Amino acid sequence: MVISTKAIVISKIKYGDSDLIVKCYTQELGMVSYMLKGVLKSKKGKVKTAYFQLLSQLDIETIHRANRSFQSIKDLRMNHMYVSLHTNVLKSTIVMFLAEVLSSCLIEEEKNRTLYNYIETAFLWLDQHDNLSNFHLLFLLKLSRYLGFYPDTTNIDFDFFNLIEGKFEDSETGLYTISGQNLVLLKRLLGINFDELNTIKLNSKQRQSFLKIMLLYFDLHLSGFKEPKSLQLFYQVFN
Template identity: 30%
Template sequence: MHCKTEGIVLSNAGYNDKYVITHVFTRSFGRISYLLPKTRGRRSRINPALFSPLSILNLEVEHLPLREIQRLKEADRQTLLYDIGSDLTKVSLTFFLSEFLSKVLRETDNNELLFDYLKQAVEVLEETKTGLANFHLTFVLGLTRFLGIYPNLENYTQGCCFDMLNGEFTSRTPAHAYYLRERESAFLNQLSRINFSNMHLFVLSRNDRNLIIDRMLTYYRLHLYDFQPIKSLDVLRELF
């Protein structure tokens, strides 16, 4: 079945001498693996140079439900991402998002709301000129809404702690080790109001950002199966 859909490139992996596997999150089918030629043939309508991480593409694909690796028929760039490919800060954030999303987004059915969130995030990353230090915090927290693991952040009171296993604030110290203490819980309450339009207003130190992203990733690890450490995070620790 031939279909047209939008796609956001997550990552690429080696396959053989002629092809790589490109992992793409599509509007119509969710995360899909496609066979991508390493070089562009004379008659080919697929330019492998388009498939860099976070590229937003218009795709024509051959989609068979039982096929493990689907086939690409045509691809063209929907949005020119100049800064993402050239600005050092944005390149570093792209590496992080690519690795993070590759671990978080599994083989799923289509989810148009999730696709729209990812597309918005890529466009914000491309267009924003300053104040990107909190971008990864904003993105990681916001993504929980679309993965079904968004914490209950409505019942914060001063001095309480956040139970990461149950995803809620509590006035009692949990019997397990996975909770945020008073200061960390206050950070989470503050960040509950963060979004892409106001993220530049949140003034945080490097140590605070590193603490927050560490706790966020622990939360993901508790609620998502087989969530592995993010190697590219070390670059962001130094950058921000």
């Protein structure tokens, strides 16, 4: 069956000498893996390796066959040409890190247009703005809404947040409870959108501390979630 869909590149792996396996989160099919045969050596055809940079936004026409591990791409074009996402060193580091997080989170093969639209819009915003040092923190927090474990803000005035329960509490209830500076930052991020990121001022130690909390939060709520291999490089760049 031929299907046309938007797609965001999540990962790519070289297979053999000339093939490429690309994993995309698509608007119509959810997460799909594509086998691109001969693309690394071929200079002809419409499918070029340049299209498959991490988080590239594409329009693809795919020959989709149910129950196959790898699908094929019949035709494609860029849906959006990024201005700075792949050329700015800081932005490209964020792209590498968050693409790895998304690869670990988005494992189901079913469409979720609301989630797709969020990812699409968030990276269009990042491409167009330079206030980016805390982008990943807000991106992950907002992503949790679409994955089903966004913090319950009913008792947001309480002094503790239980990472396992995903809610604010009036007392410390165990190992996975946060308070103090990380709690203050959580409450601030819950009340803003990307355009308000310039109101958040953090040093590298504060930023790393909260990122560790967010990754733990994802690990507690997502089966099979893995700490990104690019985390240490990410810390170095944003130190």
